[in-house]
Amino acid sequence: MTAPYDANNIFAKILRGEIPSHKLYEDAETYAFMDVMPQGKGHCLAITKAPFRNILDVDLANLNAVIATTQKLARGVKAAFDADGVTVIQFNEPAAGQTVFHLHFHVIPRFDGVALKPHTGQMEDQNVLAANADKIRQALATL
Numbered sequence: 124m125t126a127p128y129d130a131n132n133i134f135a136k137i138l139r140g141e142i143p144s145h146k147l148y149e150d151a152e153t154y155a156f157m158d159v160m161p162q163g164k165g166h167c168l169a170i171t172k173a174p175f176r177n178i179l180d181v182d183l184a185n186l187n188a189v190i191a192t193t194q195k196l197a198r199g200v201k202a203a204f205d206a207d208g209v210t211v212i213q214f215n216e217p218a219a220g221q222t223v224f225h226l227h228f229h230v231i232p233r234f235d236g237v238a239l240k241p242h243t244g245q246m247e248d249q250n251v252l253a254a255n256a257d258k259i260r261q262a263l264a265t266l
């Protein structure tokens with residue numbers, strides 16, 4: 124038994140515009156933005172607009188939608204940073220490392236020989252996030 128969805132989680136606040144985010148992409152079902160504590164350059168997140176806690180309670184239509192956005196981001200960050208690869212990660216419940224309880228997929232560009240930084244480690248400079256977001260948005264526009 125998992126806990127119910129909490130509408131006061133930080134991603135719900137981002138979706139309501141109550142706290143800022145570096146927006147990358149949006150469609151009817153999903154939203155994408157920069158992770159503020161990136162595990163690597165260009166780390167970003169794809170989320171559903173509808174309120175799901177994680178992969179355990181999402182319906183298939185919304186899961187399909189957020190996976191499609193995740194693939195778009197993966198292609199976008201690979202092109203934006205000329206990355207060698209892309210890591211996609213998704214955590215469910217605290218035991219698995221989930222810290223924000225609104226369904227999301229992590230998309231992290233990878234470079235040969237460069238290790239991931241710790242999960243929810245250091246806050247990135249806002250100017251760096253803004254510049255990386257710009258690059259990703261430009262790449263997404265050409266896909």
Ligand code: AMP
Nearest residue numbers: 133157158159160214220221222223243
């Ligand atoms: P998880 O542990 O999978 O729930 O990951 C939550 C992610 O959200 C972490 O990578 C955090 O760095 C990121 N995060 C937390 N707060 C914010 C925020 N306000 N804006 C963007 N990303 C955030």
